[in-house]
Structures are given as C-alpha cells and as structure tokens.
Amino acid sequence: MTRSDCVGMAEEIRTFDETLVKWTRMTGNMNNRYRRISVAxxxxxxxxxxxxxxxxxxxxxxxxxxxxxxxxxxxxxxxxIVSFIAIPILKKGRPEGALIIGYRTPGRISKSLTMDYIEDIQPVCKCELGGVHL
Structure with a gap:
C-alpha cells in the first residue's frame, strides 16, 4: 500500500509517577532500539x-x-528515516497515540500523496486517524 520502509505505533504510557510517550510496535525496524525510546x-x-x-x-x-x-x-x-508521515491515532475524537510511516530514501513521500495514504491506511488499521475527513 505505502511501500514504506518502516511503520510504527506510539502510545502514551502512564505509570504511578510519570507519563511517557513510547513506540510500542514497529515493523520494518532496523533493530529493537525503538522499544527504549521514551519522551515526555x-x-x-x-x-x-x-x-x-x-x-x-x-x-x-x-x-x-x-x-x-x-x-x-x-x-x-x-x-x-529521511522522510515520513506521522498521523495521530484518535479514540473518541481525541489523540491517543501516533502512527509513523517512514522511508529511508528521499523522495518517497510528498504532501500531495499524504491524504491518499491516510485514507488507505484507516480501514486497514481499523482505527480513527487524525486529519482524515471522509
């Protein structure tokens, strides 16, 4: 569909004393370092x-x-990653996470193709994606 090099999903993880955003799933990844990435x-x-x-x-x-x-x-x-589309994942209309579609070679994505990609991805991932107005 997107012929991307990698696709990942990040979620907000809440613990007793802090909240972090972590990449929880990734396909096409080069290694498993994405699992250790956590940001505020x-x-x-x-x-x-x-x-x-x-x-x-x-x-x-x-x-x-x-x-x-x-x-x-x-x-x-x-x-x-040298080019990407990052899309919010919504739950009841509120952003709950993010999806990244990444490319390791330049010129693989353009702003004009983005809406087509998002519209194609939404039914496959069976989730609501931000920026989509179908």
Missing amino acids: PGKGVAGIVKKTGKPWIVEDVGKEIPLSEKHRYPIIINEK
Whole structure:
C-alpha cells in the first residue's frame, strides 16, 4: 500500500509517577532500539503529533529539520528515516497515540500523496486517524 520502509505505533504510557510517550510496535525496524525510546508528552515525533492532533509530513528530514534539532526525534535517528508521515491515532475524537510511516530514501513521500495514504491506511488499521475527513 505505502511501500514504506518502516511503520510504527506510539502510545502514551502512564505509570504511578510519570507519563511517557513510547513506540510500542514497529515493523520494518532496523533493530529493537525503538522499544527504549521514551519522551515526555508533547515531545518527539509521536508527542508532537498527539499534541496537535494533526498529521505531520516531512518530505526531506535533512532540509526540514535542522541538524541541531534532530536529536529531539530519536525515532528518526534510530531508524535512519529521511522522510515520513506521522498521523495521530484518535479514540473518541481525541489523540491517543501516533502512527509513523517512514522511508529511508528521499523522495518517497510528498504532501500531495499524504491524504491518499491516510485514507488507505484507516480501514486497514481499523482505527480513527487524525486529519482524515471522509
């Protein structure tokens, strides 16, 4: 469908004394480091998408995310993602997590294709995705 290099899902994990956003599932991953990534709510790719409730499309990480800011997005570094679509996963209309569709080669995604991808993915994942108006 998307011919992506990797797809992952992040969720907000609440414990007794803190709340973190963690990547809980990943396919096409290069290693298992994604399991150790945890950021504060509102931080990282998943946190930003969950906070805004809107898809985030990056056609070229090297051009759109300054090198000095790249460390704020560990999933991009660990999975060597160079372009991606990150989409909020909604529950009862509220952002509860994020889905990332990542590519390791440039030029594989464009903003014009994003809505098509999201519309195709929503019935497959059997969830409500933010930014979709069907």
